[in-house]
Amino acid sequence: MKRVAVVRFPGSNCDFDALYSAQRAGSESYFVWHRDTDLQQPDVVILPGGFSYGDYLRSGAIARFSPIMEAVQRFAAGGGPVLGICNGFQIMCEAHLLPGALMRNARLTYASRPVNLRIERTDTPFTCAYQAGQVITLPVAHGEGRYVADEKTLAELEVTGRIVVRYVAPDGGAAGVEDNPNGSINEIAGICNAEGNVVGLMPHPDRMTDPALGLTEGLGFFECRVLSK
Amino acid sequence: MTYRAHIRVVPRAGLLDPQGQAVEHALTALGFPEAQNVRVGKAIEVQVKAATRGEAEARVRQMCEKLLANPVTEDFLVDIEG
Numbered sequence: 001m002k003r004v005a006v007v008r009f010p011g012s013n014c015d016f017d018a019l020y021s022a023q024r025a026g027s028e029s030y031f032v033w034h035r036d037t038d039l040q041q042p043d044v045v046i047l048p049g050g051f052s053y054g055d056y057l058r059s060g061a062i063a064r065f066s067p068i069m070e071a072v073q074r075f076a077a078g079g080g081p082v083l084g085i086c087n088g089f090q091i092m093c094e095a096h097l098l099p100g101a102l103m104r105n106a107r108l109t110y111a112s113r114p115v116n117l118r119i120e121r122t123d124t125p126f127t128c129a130y131q132a133g134q135v136i137t138l139p140v141a142h143g144e145g146r147y148v149a150d151e152k153t154l155a156e157l158e159v160t161g162r163i164v165v166r167y168v169a170p171d172g173g174a175a176g177v178e179d180n181p182n183g184s185i186n187e188i189a190g191i192c193n194a195e196g197n198v199v200g201l202m203p204h205p206d207r208m209t210d211p212a213l214g215l216t217e218g219l220g221f222f223e224c225r226v227l228s229k
Numbered sequence: 230m231t232y233r234a235h236i237r238v239v240p241r242a243g244l245l246d247p248q249g250q251a252v253e254h255a256l257t258a259l260g261f262p263e264a265q266n267v268r269v270g271k272a273i274e275v276q277v278k279a280a281t282r283g284e285a286e287a288r289v290r291q292m293c294e295k296l297l298a299n300p301v302t303e304d305f306l307v308d309i310e311g
Contacts (some may be wrong), residue, residue, distance in 0.1 A: 053278055057296070061296065146245075
């Protein structure tokens with residue numbers, strides 16, 4: 001059975017959602033505290049959503065220096081699959097596991113609603129359960145999710161196909177103003193590293209994995225597997 | 230010697246600053262139409278022990294690069310007092 005480590009920071013609040021979602025997808029999941037230094041031989045690591053360290057200074061800025069992050073960096077560098085959801089994505093950017101940064105939403109609103117997403121890439125450990133171009137609905141819940149990167153980085157992300165999920169219109173077409181909840185550049189909702197094993201996204205697949213809550217379209221993110229190169 | 234560092238962290242020029250825009254609109258509504266290009270950042274004060282003022286500034290700049298500012302989105306200014 002696949003072992004999924006969910007890292008808890010002070011202020012994480014989607015840690016149980018991630019733990020539960022991984023279990024629903026058939027994995028054995030367990031918590032790792034941010035002050036630990038050992039991930040306990042996981043197959044997959046998840047950095048969950050929330051407000052680590054109260055979002056003090058910048059979202060994710062302090063969490064990235066937590067003792068466990070050295071182990072996460074090593075695991076990622078060795079090709080281990082790491083998924084960052086919402087605050088987990090912000091921590092990944094601060095930790096330079098992924099390029100760019102997440103800034104305050106363009107319209108100053110805390111965006112808490114379902115959004116339409118197109119799966120742009122299916123050869124990552126977290127999106128291989130989906131079809132390329134598939135449109136799914138997941139909730140977002142964030143005040144700082146506007147993805148930004150310098151022009152060179154952005155061009156590289158686009159050319160090398162590292163945009164994993166993008167905000168789109170309900171029919172999968174180009175997003176209008178209402179479809180992009182935070183003003184992210186190029187409608188970017190989630191990206192991956194050059195190797196494809198580290199994926200971060202602002203929407204919450206962990207909140208769409210139980211039929212009791214409506215849709216289960218997020219479950220695919222937890223059916224992750226280590227892909228052979 | 231003990232120095233006091235005044236650090237200003239501001240959003241990078243050219244990046245959208247929704248907080249600054251909101252404050253600008255409020256200032257205009259309050260009768261200050263001359264207020265333009267408002268940018269909202271943060272001020273951080275740090276007391277540092279260092280042999281010289283130059284050493285204090287160099288250490289504070291390292292703090293900014295490592296933690297206090299995000300180079301992707303923010304610029305910083307350092308003033309050393311004392």
